[in-house]
Amino acid sequence: MVKKILSIVLWVVTGAAIIVLFAFARKGYLENPLKGIHLTVERNQAIGFVENDSIIAKARAICGMERQANISEIDMMKLRRMLNDNPWIDKSSVYVDLNDTLRITATEYEPALRVYNLEGRSVYLTHEGVIIPSSPRYTPHLIIASGNYGFATPRNNGNIADSLYLNSGLAEALAIAESISKDQFLKEHIGQIYRNTDNEYEVIVNNLPIQVIVGDTCAVDNKLHRLKVLLEKYQGTTELEGYKTMSLKYKNQIVCTKK
Numbered sequence: 643m644v645k646k647i648l649s650i651v652l653w654v655v656t657g658a659a660i661i662v663l664f665a666f667a668r669k670g671y672l673e674n675p676l677k678g679i680h681l682t683v684e685r686n687q688a689i690g691f692v693e694n695d696s697i698i699a700k701a702r703a704i705c706g707m708e709r710q711a712n713i714s715e716i717d718m719m720k721l722r723r724m725l726n727d728n729p730w731i732d733k734s735s736v737y738v739d740l741n742d743t744l745r746i747t748a749t750e751y752e753p754a755l756r757v758y759n760l761e762g763r764s765v766y767l768t769h770e771g772v773i774i775p776s777s778p779r780y781t782p783h784l785i786i787a788s789g790n791y792g793f794a795t796p797r798n799n800g801n802i803a804d805s806l807y808l809n810s811g812l813a814e815a816l817a818i819a820e821s822i823s824k825d826q827f828l829k830e831h832i833g834q835i836y837r838n839t840d841n842e843y844e845v846i847v848n849n850l851p852i853q854v855i856v857g858d859t860c861a862v863d864n865k866l867h868r869l870k871v872l873l874e875k876y877q878g879t880t881e882l883e884g885y886k887t888m889s890l891k892y893k894n895q896i897v898c899t900k901k
Contacts (some may be wrong), residue, residue, distance in 0.1 A: 643743050654863060654896050656857075658677075658740050664731065667885075668761065669849075672737070672808040673711070673712050673713070673714065674712065674713055675707075675710040675711065675712060675742070675743050675807050676707055676711070676713055676716065676738070676742055676743070676851060677741065677742040677743055678742075678743045678744070678747065679701050679707075679743070679744045679832060680704060680744070680746070681694055681697055681698055681701075681742055681746045681747075681748070682745075682746070682747045683749075684746070684747065684748070684749045684750065685749075685750040685752070686752060686832065687738075687782070689780055690730070690750045690780050691730035691750060691751070691774070691777050691779060691780050692728065692730050692731060692748060692750050693779060693818075695790060697724075697725075697728070697746065697748070700724050701721060701724070701746060702751055704716070704717055704721050704724065705721075706721050706825045713738055713742065716738065716744070716850070718736065719894075720723045721736050721746075722734070722736060722843055725746070725748060727787070727798070728773055729797075729798045729799050730750055730751055730752045730775075730777070731748045731749065731751070732749045732750065732772075733748075733749045734746065734747060734748040737749055745847055745893070748808060751768050751774050752768060752769065752782060753766035753767065753768060753774065753782055754766075754767055754768055754769045754784065754816065754819055754820065754823065755767045755784055755785055755786075755787055755815060755816055755819040755835075756776070756782075756785075756786050756787070757786075757787040757788070757791055757793075757812060757815055758787070758788040758791065759791050759792065759793050759794075759795065760783070760790065760791065760792055762775075763795045764776045764795075765793075765795055765796070766782075766784075766815050767802065767812060767815075767819075769820065771801055771802040771812075771813065771816060771869075772799055772800075773796055773799060773800035773801060773802065773807070774799055775795065775796065775797070775798075785819050785822060785829075785832065785833065785834065785877055786833065786834045786835070787815040787819070787824075787834065787836070787837070788834060788835075788836060788837075789809045789836040789837040789838060790811065790837045790838060790841060791810055791812065791815070791837055792810055792811070792840055793806075793807055793810040793812060794806075795845060802816060803816070811837045811841065811843075814837075814843060814858070814859045815835050815837065817859045817862060818835050818843055818845070818856065818859060818862055818866075819835060821862045821863050821866050822866065824863075825866070825870065827870055827873075827874065828866055828869075828870055830855050831848055831873060832844055832845050832846065832847055832848070833847075833848050834846040839845060841859065842856070842857050842858070843855075843856045843858070844856060845866075845869070847869075847873065849871075849888050850882060851883075852885050852886065852887065852888050853886065853887040853888070854869065854887075854888045854890070855887060855888065855889040855890060856890050856891070857889070857890065857891035861893075865890040866890075868890055868894075868896055869888075869890055869896070872888075872896060873894060884900055884901060885898045885899065885900055886899050886900060887899045
């Protein structure tokens with residue numbers, strides 16, 4: 643019994659000593675000045691919307707690096723707000739490692755479509771329907787949507803599901819763009835999505851001066867597949883040059899009108 647009691651006492655004393663040592667080590671760690679900031683931006687290309695130097699400069703100011711502020715003085719909430727307020731950052735994480743370095747990881751939104759409104763201003767849509775602003779820093783090569791799209795460009799982020807964008811045409815344009823992106827042939831041959839004054843959708847086929855009318859987004863995959871079959875059949879010929887319009891609106895057929 644005495645042996646058991648002594649063993650328990652030894653474990654309690656050892657545990658208390660470890661806690662005290664940890665507390666002293668943590669206190670010393672928090673009193674260290676920050677040595678540096680490392681930013682990792684996750685994206686699918688070498689450059690993007692997020693400006694690394696700007697993020698690091700803002701982080702340095704928040705952390706008080708110029709006055710060599712202690713790690714304990716870092717306002718982590720303010721850092722997170724700064725990252726969350728960046729309209730091109732989808733998600734982020736921030737922490738200080740054991741080498742006294744602030745580690746920031748930011749995942750950039752991936753744009754799927756660029757849309758121009760009636761005033762000529764543009765926004766990008768992600769695959770999930772998030773609306774992000776355009777930037778003079780980076781212009782990705784994407785399908786363009788233009789025409790009768792009525793929406794105000796947001797200062798920060800929006801979403802095509804918001805009531806503000808209910809009749810803007812953004813959701814429909816994204817649906818058509820997503821359908822095009824699933825097929826390499828269509829991606830190579832369709833450059834724009836146009837919304838006309840009747841709020842019907844058209845696609846502009848590269849190097850083919852024909853008005854291709856999709857109509858609405860009902861059965862859009864089927865409509866675009868029919869277009870693909872036609873383009874593949876007459877690729878490299880002048881057969882389609884005599885037509886003015888090509889409508890995909892009707893089930894299982896393509897209706898063309900001559901010039």
